[in-house]
Amino acid sequence: MVTTKQWIYEDELVLNSLRGLARSNPDLKYLQAERLVYCASSSDDKVTVLTGGGAGHEPMHAGFVGKGCLDVAVSGQVFASPSVKQIYAGLKASESKKGTLIVVKNYTGDIIHFGMAAERLSAEGYHNKILVVQDDVSVGKTKNGMVGRRALAGTCLLHKIVGAKAAKDSYKATLDDVYDIGQKVNENLVTIGASLGHVIIPHVGERVASDDSDKDDDTNIDLKDDEAEVGMGIHNEPGVSRVSPLPKIKDLVSNLLKYTLSNEDKDRHYVDFASGDEVALLVNNLGATSNLELYAIQNFVVEALEKEYGINPVRVYTGSLCTSLDGPGFSITLLNITKAGSEEIKQCLDYPTEAPGWACHVTGGTWDRANQNDSVVEEPDEIANPPLPSSHVTFDANIAKIGLVQGCHDLIKLEPKLTLYDSAAGDGDCGETLSGGAQSVLRALNSGKLAVGDAVKYLAQMTDLIETDMGGTSGGLYAIFISGMAKSLKQQELRLGKGFKIDLNTMATTLNDSLITLEQYTRARVGDRTLMDALIPFVEEFASSKDLKSAAEAADSGANATRRMAAKFGRATYVSEDEFKQFDAEGGLPDPGAIGLAALLKGFSKAVSK
Structure with missing residues (x-):
């Protein structure tokens, strides 16, 4: 029987984890306020390599920071992208004369936040490039x-290679050089995983209500005792x-290798492998697979590669490199070294x-040169x-306060439903993300x-607190929209040449301008x-009628219409139609983000109309 018991953490789990990591290597420093780790000895004469993403995948991200690998890693909360402010701080923490390569995993929140930070840095004249990792053949x-x-x-192999390229050729490697080798790896990288069940997000704080336990249990009930999931994602x-x-297990391994190597499934065939190709193999622990089992699985994978495909891996790595908290599973990653660049790839x-994430050994000289108690540094005031x-x-x-208070309270009450x-269409964090943002506003x-x-x-100020406390894709979208409102008002003031008081007409213009800004960052x-x-009908109706109540009703109608839609963005795109059937009695499964926004707008409208 799988236990759902967890240790109780009274303090912020992610910050303490990063502090513990920094203590493991005196060359690592971290900015506590921004949840980022950087290598203190990195030179500004080499290309800087920065990465990051949600916590819960350790040692990936921060565990790959250190001499010979990455320079900076930024951490969001569990399964949530870090904010633009955090990423910007990371980019400023280790600036280089040669520019920065930003390695991003292909998840919507990461793309938005890292992209915005990169745009901000580019506007300051600082050269950078973004490399988006995509290796999941499921x-x-x-x-x-x-x-x-x-x-x-596969992200971990890419981290190791681009980090090594930037370090070993530090005086001559350009940003384009480091990006190019990373892109070659990216184009020849495939991963497939399997799991016995979903993960449980650790609880922080004392358990005082059974509702929390029930919610955690719900994440683990959809896989039966005799089922395994092929291709489960890390969220x-x-x-x-x-x-x-x-x-x-041998049959499962053989099945998984078909997804990575066989060209029979044209929909999932991404990389060609041929007998005799030099290949790197990574067998990765998703969190809860014992080392005893993991090395046995690795042995079965090597045997199957040789027997079924004529491939003898020239590099084999086994361990916990990219976890999914306590995920009871493993993944297999293959990199075609021959097609990616052969000798230089092996050198890297x-x-x-x-x-530390690459099972490194810290030398005695490094310990001797460092003060073990100075891993926390003062954050520059400009950051x-x-x-x-x-x-x-x-x-x-x-009036704004009255409306926001009511809207936020209504949103918080809706958290269990969201x-x-x-939980049915994503990783289950939308309700807590929106509730956390609402509580921060209050x-x-x-x-x-x-x-x-x-x-x-x-x-x-609202943008900053949403960025800091909300996180996730929703936090990024809300922050962009609110920031767009501020930008529009400032531009209107500049056009008029003087200040003004917001009325219905200026608010309609502001909302429309902000929507245009947001649409630049999401398709x-x-x-x-x-x-x-929910948002687009709200903005369009308000622009037409200048009536807040009718605009909120339009948002509500738009949100409920998602019950009958197929997802095209976000993690819901990976969910089969069968997963939605349990909500048929409600008219279908709606998008939780749309429902949450509609609740906020309805609450605001209701309070203001009084």
Whole structure:
């Protein structure tokens, strides 16, 4: 029987984990406020390599920071992308004269946040490139052609290779050189995983209500005792198929290798392998597979490669490199070294590193030269307290507060329902993400620290707290939209040459401008089953009628219409139609992000109309 018991953490789990990592190697430093780790000895004469993503996949990301590998890693909360502010801080923490390669996994939140930070850095004249990792062969080209493949454990091999390239050729390697070798790896990298069940997100704080335990248990009930999932993602996303009864491990390995090597499935065939090709193999632990089993699985994989495909791996790596918390499974990654660049790829894989995630050995000299107690450094004031835009644009702060308080309370009450919806169509964090953002807004409204006399600065403060406390894809989209409102108001003020008080007409213009800004960062539109199904009708109706109540009703109608839509973006794209059937009595499974936004807008409208 699988236990659902967990240790109880009274303090912030991610921060303490990063602090513990920094203690393991004196060359690692971390900025606590931004949840980032960087290599103190990195030179500004070499290309900087930065990565990051949600926590829960350790040692991937921060565990690959160290001499001979990555320079910076930024961590979000569990399964949630870090904010733009965090990523920007990471980019500034280890600036290089040669520029920065940003390695990003192909998940919507990561693409948005890392892309925005890169754009901000580019605007400052700093050269950077983004490399998006896509190695999951369980994702077919037909259904998910627009979204693309997810990123899995193959990311770790790419981290090692680009980090080594930047380090070993530090004086002559350009940003293009490091990017090019990474892209060659990316194009010749495939991964497939299998799991016995979903993971359970660790609980932080004392358990005082049974509701929390029930919610955690729910994430583990959809795989039966005699089932395994082939192709499960690292955020609990459904895979390509379920097998029952549980297969013998040799048969499972043989089946998994077909997805990576066989060209029979044209929808999932991405990389050609031929007998005699030099190949690197990584057998990765998703979190809860014992080492005894993992090395046995690796042995079976090597035997199957040789017997069935005539492939004898020239590099074999086994261990916990890209986990999914306590995921009871493993993944197989193959890199075609021959097609990716042969000798230099092997040189980069073999290059010595002190990154703890690559089972490194820290030398005695490194310990001797460092003070074990100085892993925490003071955060530069320009990062900790960046200047906010200001204006002479005013608004009725009391009305705004009344509306936001009601809308946030309504959203918080809806959290269990949103969590249920997202557990069926995603990783189950949408409800808590939106609730966390709403609670942060309520705290800010009661703090007395908001710039109630300056609409632009007020919105900039709201953007900052959403970025800091909300996280995830939803946090990024909300932050972009609110930031777009501030930008629009500032531009309107500049056109007029003076300040003004916001009225219905200026608000309509502001909302429309902000929507245009947001649409630059997401291709989702009405009909794609995202929060845009609620937001776009709201903005369009308000622009037409200047009536908040009718606009909120349009948002509600748009959100409920998602019950009958097929997902085109986000993790819901990987969910089969059968998963949605349990919600037929409600009219179908809606998009939780759209439902949450509609609840916020309805609550705001209801309070203001009084």
